[in-house]
Amino acid sequence: MASTAQVRLTARKTPRQARATATLEAILEATIQVLVAVGPARLTTTRVAARAGASVGTMYQYFPNKQALLYAVTERYFDIVAASVEQVCREQHGARVGQMAEALVEAYWRAKIVRCKVTRALYLVAAEVDTTPLVEAFSKRVELATSTMFASAPDAKFADLTIVNLTLLTSLFGTVRSLFDRSLPKPWACGVQQQLIFMCRSYLEAAKVPSQPAAAVQPHRPSPVIERGPV
Amino acid sequence: MASTAQVRLTARKTPRQARATATLEAILEATIQVLVAVGPARLTTTRVAARAGASVGTMYQYFPNKQALLYAVTERYFDIVAASVEQVCREQHGARVGQMAEALVEAYWRAKIVRCKVTRALYLVAAEVDTTPLVEAFSKRVELATSTMFASAPDAKFADLTIVNLTLLTSLFGTVRSLFDRSLPKPWACGVQQQLIFMCRSYLEAAKVPSQPAAAVQPHRPSPVIERGPV
DNA sequence: ACCTGAACACCGTTCAAGT
DNA sequence: ACCTGAACACCGTTCAAGT
Numbered sequence: 001m002a003s004t005a006q007v008r009l010t011a012r013k014t015p016r017q018a019r020a021t022a023t024l025e026a027i028l029e030a031t032i033q034v035l036v037a038v039g040p041a042r043l044t045t046t047r048v049a050a051r052a053g054a055s056v057g058t059m060y061q062y063f064p065n066k067q068a069l070l071y072a073v074t075e076r077y078f079d080i081v082a083a084s085v086e087q088v089c090r091e092q093h094g095a096r097v098g099q100m101a102e103a104l105v106e107a108y109w110r111a112k113i114v115r116c117k118v119t120r121a122l123y124l125v126a127a128e129v130d131t132t133p134l135v136e137a138f139s140k141r142v143e144l145a146t147s148t149m150f151a152s153a154p155d156a157k158f159a160d161l162t163i164v165n166l167t168l169l170t171s172l173f174g175t176v177r178s179l180f181d182r183s184l185p186k187p188w189a190c191g192v193q194q195q196l197i198f199m200c201r202s203y204l205e206a207a208k209v210p211s212q213p214a215a216a217v218q219p220h221r222p223s224p225v226i227e228r229g230p231v
Numbered sequence: 232m233a234s235t236a237q238v239r240l241t242a243r244k245t246p247r248q249a250r251a252t253a254t255l256e257a258i259l260e261a262t263i264q265v266l267v268a269v270g271p272a273r274l275t276t277t278r279v280a281a282r283a284g285a286s287v288g289t290m291y292q293y294f295p296n297k298q299a300l301l302y303a304v305t306e307r308y309f310d311i312v313a314a315s316v317e318q319v320c321r322e323q324h325g326a327r328v329g330q331m332a333e334a335l336v337e338a339y340w341r342a343k344i345v346r347c348k349v350t351r352a353l354y355l356v357a358a359e360v361d362t363t364p365l366v367e368a369f370s371k372r373v374e375l376a377t378s379t380m381f382a383s384a385p386d387a388k389f390a391d392l393t394i395v396n397l398t399l400l401t402s403l404f405g406t407v408r409s410l411f412d413r414s415l416p417k418p419w420a421c422g423v424q425q426q427l428i429f430m431c432r433s434y435l436e437a438a439k440v441p442s443q444p445a446a447a448v449q450p451h452r453p454s455p456v457i458e459r460g461p462v
Numbered sequence: 463a464c465c466t467g468a469a470c471a472c473c474g475t476t477c478a479a480g481t
Numbered sequence: 482a483c484c485t486g487a488a489c490a491c492c493g494t495t496c497a498a499g500t
Contacts, residue, residue, distance in 0.1 A: 041359050055466045127358030128272050167426035174405025195398035202437035203430040286485050
């Protein structure tokens with residue numbers, strides 16, 4: 001592992017009294033605020049504690065180290081985003097694929113942009129803490145929701161839904177991230193977001209397995225190098 | 232700005248003697264090695280200096296701070312990747328769009344994966360240093376190369392090449408990054424990479440403006456919400 | 463149970479002294 | 482011109498002492 005050595009990232013103890021719960025909450029909230037204000041690299045445990053109205057020692061009662069603090073905040077964030085994706089997936093159950101793709105992209109985009117400062121700050125914590133397990137859990141959760149949704153579409157069947165779904169999500173997550181990383185003027189970012197919907201629709205359309213009344217329209221040229229499943 | 236305050240990120244002075252040039256080179260090389268070994272968060276100026284066989288003071292003669300060091304290394308890396316993308320763009324000049332898309336994705340993927348440890352480490356330095364200017368310069372450079380290439384395709388014209396090109400690249404950069412961030416088993420990663428080619432092809436195909444002998448095939452359903460340019 | 467903050471170790475950065 | 486490394490300030494983490 002490159003960036004991180006072996007460190008416990010889970011909470012150290014859970015509060016038993018109401019006062020303690022409030023303290024813990026204050027610390028987590030303060031962490032987000034400091035994160036947004038100065039970024040993860042310049043975030044200081046003392047600063048977080050001060051912002052939360054507590055002392056450093058208190059913070060260390062609940063978290064074994066700075067990394068665990070960032071880990072906890074990231075976990076909460078992923079949970080919110082995953083939940084809102086799951087919601088649209090339920091809402092779009094049984095719709096047409098094109099409509100699903102559009103709703104999915106828009107929901108994810110909205111979830112990221114509503115708290116865009118937080119999003120931007122959290123994209124950077126990966127450098128301080130190894131958040132791979134969180135990314136993995138988040139991805140798996142979303143994959144399940146979207147694949148269930150796509151499987152319910154009446155207008156499309158896919159030869160290998162798993163890989164199509166995985167590709168679509170990888171591209172969605174990545175494209176949105178790229179948009180955050182670059183400092184594109186808003187109109188361009190919106191343009192790309194619109195095109196992204198169009199791109200996802202085109203991909204799904206092209207990845208469809210031809211339905212019953214097929215054989216009518218054939219691909220113009222034989223598509224040569226295009227394989228589907230994992231190699 | 233969240234993560235970084237005002238700091239000079241450019242080199243402090245340039246070496247005048249051969250000995251000094253060697254020192255500088257050793258420092259840059261050592262930085263990459265340490266970066267790969269422990270990641271940007273745990274990279275230490277002393278460690279870098281030691282690895283380079285120099286003292287901390289020497290490092291500070293050439294770089295005003297740790298961030299400038301990481302900045303310089305990132306710049307070099309971007310330069311290599313951009314150069315290899317530019318090369319395929321020249322090679323594919325005048326080819327068909329589908330072929331171009333495939334070559335582009337594969338070239339970018341290859342450039343990233345040949346030194347995958349370095350790639351992974353450098354993805355993380357963005358948290359320590361504000362590399363936005365470098366990302367921007369890199370993107371602009373690649374945009375120019377690919378848009379020139381696409382404009383030379385005999386089999387496709389686009390209503391707005393700029394936004395199509397921007398979307399394609401944003402998606403390419405992002406998807407590849409997502410693949411690095413997640414710890415997918417190799418076969419799945421390869422599967423997604425293959426599908427990404429297919430996705431880019433489908434998108435370009437769908438974004439084409441119908442050529443001369445058009446009017447024959449009409450879109451099955453009016454596509455509702457799909458706009459092209461920036462809003 | 464929970465909280466505090468002085469104390470310690472470590473790392474970024476400087477600068478007076480060397481070749 | 483270039484290099485060195487002890488010295489200083491700052492931040493993560495601990496722990497003895499408090500309520």
